[in-house]
Amino acid sequence: MPNNRVAAVVFVFFMAFTLLLPGPTLAVENEPLDEIISGFDDEKPEVSEDAMQDVLEGFDDETVRTDTGKLEDIKTSSVFSLDGYFKVGASCNFAHHKPGAGETDWRGLSRLRSELNLELNARVSSSWQARISGKGAYDFAYEIRGRDEFTDNVLDNYEKELELGETYIQGSLTKNLDIKLGRQIVVWGKSDNIRVTDVLNPLDIREPGLTDIEDLRLPVTMTRLDYYIGDWSLTGIAIHEIRFNKNPEYGSDFYPSSTPPPHEDKPDSRCKNTEYAAAINGIFSGWDISFYWADYYSDMPHTRLVSAAPPRTEWKHARLKMFGAAFNQALGNWLLKTEAAHIDGFEFFNSPGREYSRIDVLAGMEYSGFKDTTLSVEAADRHINDFDEALKLAPDNAREDEFQWVFRLTRDFLNETLVLTLLASTYGATGQDGAFQRFSAEYDITDSVQISGGVVFYQSGDLAMYRNIGDNDRLFCEIKYSF
Numbered sequence: 001m002p003n004n005r006v007a008a009v010v011f012v013f014f015m016a017f018t019l020l021l022p023g024p025t026l027a028v029e030n031e032p033l034d035e036i037i038s039g040f041d042d043e044k045p046e047v048s049e050d051a052m053q054d055v056l057e058g059f060d061d062e063t064v065r066t067d068t069g070k071l072e073d074i075k076t077s078s079v080f081s082l083d084g085y086f087k088v089g090a091s092c093n094f095a096h097h098k099p100g101a102g103e104t105d106w107r108g109l110s111r112l113r114s115e116l117n118l119e120l121n122a123r124v125s126s127s128w129q130a131r132i133s134g135k136g137a138y139d140f141a142y143e144i145r146g147r148d149e150f151t152d153n154v155l156d157n158y159e160k161e162l163e164l165g166e167t168y169i170q171g172s173l174t175k176n177l178d179i180k181l182g183r184q185i186v187v188w189g190k191s192d193n194i195r196v197t198d199v200l201n202p203l204d205i206r207e208p209g210l211t212d213i214e215d216l217r218l219p220v221t222m223t224r225l226d227y228y229i230g231d232w233s234l235t236g237i238a239i240h241e242i243r244f245n246k247n248p249e250y251g252s253d254f255y256p257s258s259t260p261p262p263h264e265d266k267p268d269s270r271c272k273n274t275e276y277a278a279a280i281n282g283i284f285s286g287w288d289i290s291f292y293w294a295d296y297y298s299d300m301p302h303t304r305l306v307s308a309a310p311p312r313t314e315w316k317h318a319r320l321k322m323f324g325a326a327f328n329q330a331l332g333n334w335l336l337k338t339e340a341a342h343i344d345g346f347e348f349f350n351s352p353g354r355e356y357s358r359i360d361v362l363a364g365m366e367y368s369g370f371k372d373t374t375l376s377v378e379a380a381d382r383h384i385n386d387f388d389e390a391l392k393l394a395p396d397n398a399r400e401d402e403f404q405w406v407f408r409l410t411r412d413f414l415n416e417t418l419v420l421t422l423l424a425s426t427y428g429a430t431g432q433d434g435a436f437q438r439f440s441a442e443y444d445i446t447d448s449v450q451i452s453g454g455v456v457f458y459q460s461g462d463l464a465m466y467r468n469i470g471d472n473d474r475l476f477c478e479i480k481y482s483f
Helices: 004-020 049-055 062-067 141-145 152-159
Strands: 080-093 108-123 128-139 160-164 167-172 177-184 220-229 232-239 263-265 275-284 287-297 302-308 311-316 319-331 334-346 356-367 373-384 401-413 418-427 434-444 449-459 474-482
Touching: 108 141, 128 152, 141 152, 334 373
Parallel strands: 263 311
Antiparallel strands: 080 108, 080 474, 108 128, 128 160, 128 167, 167 177, 177 220, 220 232, 232 275, 275 287, 287 319, 302 311, 319 334, 334 356, 356 373, 373 401, 401 418, 418 434, 434 449, 449 474
């Protein structure tokens, strides 16, 4: 790795894990399936809870709770239950140099954010339930540092936030048919770290690298129908709310340019812009498979020419069509996963009037043969078909193949009250297109109080989202009270 400091820290962290690892345990032939795959964490099966518990017992069902079409299990004897959390998190940048005249000084405290999240659940009947959730947040760092130091874009989008979260009603129309209406999150695919077929919900990537994808998805309003036939489920979705990624704003330390972006042409949430999706999911003894189709808007805009004289550009979101599939196979202490997608409809500034298609392929594996430890590696390649060399020029800055790989090492201590994690996300074989490494620890003081913290190292690269972010290395910490 080009950054010797990062390489040294990675080596020390990895050696500390290695010295604490016992020898691997081998699976016993004919061992029950729930024991063979116990310890893996699969967040994304889109099947009924009964089938999920029978076939993949031991997997984490946190995401299954939000993604399954079957009724969620609200563990309460009363009609209503109120849950939520309050947390305070801080980030401190330690690698920035003294800024030039007129530039924002990002040294030191960059975030001191308090957040309150409330979730009201209601069980209307044995087959119908509802949820209302929302959060409010305020970042005191801007008041402490001086609000005049920051651009209006940064203050408007980072200082305070009030947002409606997952809010829906869910129930059974017949024995085999469920419906879910409202703001919700639907997770597609098998990967925990790289998105290939997981295209329905946008992400909050304003401060990348600090948390996992599962905590970054933004809910959107949709109507979802799930029909169950034995080991299979069929899903149909209409997405009514058109919503895109929360990207770094102009003036933030993650915004890749010193000039403001052009106007962004966002389609509204009218009926004609409704997005559509469908899925077929099957889960069997030791393996599962899914097929996906989606007609949706790209979360990332492209630049297009509005007028030549005077020259004026704008950002626009292309309408895409995706056909994809995902597959999981449990083999002893190994979990093998793969995803593939064909996406059509990409547009570029330097090739006006022409649409391009792209093929995304992912392969990954997890190993849980070490006690209290999970190791995983995932790699993906995104290939633009019939690539034109003109697409390499600004403002497209595209490449024929975009390669990404992610390594994760997680180990539990003290009866799972302490969790240490190393996550390295890299674009290009050696990080030439950009990378980050996160070292973090989470400790449960009580069942309700958790503290966490760590450090993130960034590496600048050729990709637009990683350009000029190499000095954004930061320490972070958080305390969270759940109720």
